[in-house]
Amino acid sequence: xxxxxxxxxxxxxxxxxxxxxxxxxxxxxxxxxxxxxxxxxxxx
Numbered sequence: 001x002x003x004x005x006x007x008x009x010x011x012x013x014x015x016x017x018x019x020x021x022x023x024x025x026x027x028x029x030x031x032x033x034x035x036x037x038x039x040x041x042x043x044x
Contacts, residue, residue: 001040003031018042 001021009024010017016031017024018039023031031039 001036001043 001018001023003023003025005025005028007026009019010026015025015027016035016039021043023036023039025031
């Protein structure tokens with residue numbers, strides 16, 4: 001999965017959103033292994 005940082009997605013109140021295997025984040029910090037695994041489960 002690819003992590004994409006931008007200003008619009010995800011909407012306020014969400015830290016990450018997974019859309020078709022792309023993880024979108026507003027946060028400039030790196031995604032942790034736990035958070036990455038959580039989004040990977042959504043992909044399945």
